[in-house]
Amino acid sequence: MGPYGYSVAYETMHVLRSCDVMGEAPDSRRWLDRQLAYYRARAIEYDDDYEQRIPVPLLQQALAELPIAGDVLELACGTGWWTPLLAARARALTASDAAPETLEIARQRVRDPRVRFQQIDVFDWRPRERYDTVFFGFWLTHVPPDRMPEFWAVLRGALRLGGRVVFMDDGPAKAQIEELLEPGGPPLVRRRLRDGAEHCAVKVLYEPDELASVLSELGWDAEVRMVDGYHLTGWATWRGDRR
Numbered sequence: 001m002g003p004y005g006y007s008v009a010y011e012t013m014h015v016l017r018s019c020d021v022m023g024e025a026p027d028s029r030r031w032l033d034r035q036l037a038y039y040r041a042r043a044i045e046y047d048d049d050y051e052q053r054i055p056v057p058l059l060q061q062a063l064a065e066l067p068i069a070g071d072v073l074e075l076a077c078g079t080g081w082w083t084p085l086l087a088a089r090a091r092a093l094t095a096s097d098a099a100p101e102t103l104e105i106a107r108q109r110v111r112d113p114r115v116r117f118q119q120i121d122v123f124d125w126r127p128r129e130r131y132d133t134v135f136f137g138f139w140l141t142h143v144p145p146d147r148m149p150e151f152w153a154v155l156r157g158a159l160r161l162g163g164r165v166v167f168m169d170d171g172p173a174k175a176q177i178e179e180l181l182e183p184g185g186p187p188l189v190r191r192r193l194r195d196g197a198e199h200c201a202v203k204v205l206y207e208p209d210e211l212a213s214v215l216s217e218l219g220w221d222a223e224v225r226m227v228d229g230y231h232l233t234g235w236a237t238w239r240g241d242r243r
């Protein structure tokens with residue numbers, strides 16, 4: 001484990017010599033604000049990745065094999081790539097994101113009366129309803145390690161007895177294409193937009209066993225599997241539900 005509570009395969013990352021967060025005291029609240037600003041600015045070009053680089057059919061198949069049922073909440077839904085697939089398997093689906101810009105694109109993409117959209121910042125949210133499934137795609141690796149206990153505690157409050165958290169995300173090999181800001185420093189990577197603007201995002205890449213063990217320490221029984229070299233999926237149930 002590194003000093004920030006994660007151990008990831010960043011050795012192969014291109015390391016940048018300078019960054020505007022260098023010299024700052026580690027502050028995951030500030031990282032989260034920067035990350036959200038990045039996704040808000042990226043909303044209109046977000047789908048480029050799906051059209052150019054992401055193996056969508058493979059991930060759709062992986063999603064089809066995940067246990068998704070009942071009343072479903074999707075967190076960090078982005079522009080809604082997975083939302084229709086979740087809707088097809090849910091009794092009802094609430095799709096949410098903190099960025100109004102991505103939510104609006106998702107709203108236009110998914111015109112399904114069973115889907116409700118809601119703006120939720122997961123770090124400023126207390127669930128008022130309970131769900132059978134909470135799903136998030138490509139979100140967990142954006143949660144700073146020091147926020148994992150808080151995030152998973154909130155998830156507990158969003159689930160019905162016996163409910164599941166289900167996720168899909170980047171696997172450790174994605175380190176090859178990320179630009180870590182500072183070796184041994186905070187888990188922050190540099191992202192660039194089409195116009196050349198530079199942003200920062202949190203990125204914590206886990207080996208499947210490592211992630212299952214982090215979740216186990218937080219009280220969750222988790223199954224995490226690689227889909228291919230670059231992606232993983234998993235689900236978790238709160239251990240206390242079985243008592």
Ligand SMILES: C[S@@+](CC[C@H](N)C(=O)[O-])C[C@H]1O[C@@H](n2cnc3c(N)ncnc32)[C@H](O)[C@@H]1O
Pocket residue numbers: 032035036039040075076077078079080081082096097098099102120121122123136137138139142
């Ligand atoms: C990598 S994208 C994933 C989007 C979508 N789930 C997908 O798989 O394409 C991360 C998403 O997290 C959202 N996000 C960023 N900070 C957030 C926060 N604090 N709470 C909820 N969503 C957030 C961003 O707006 C963005 O849509």
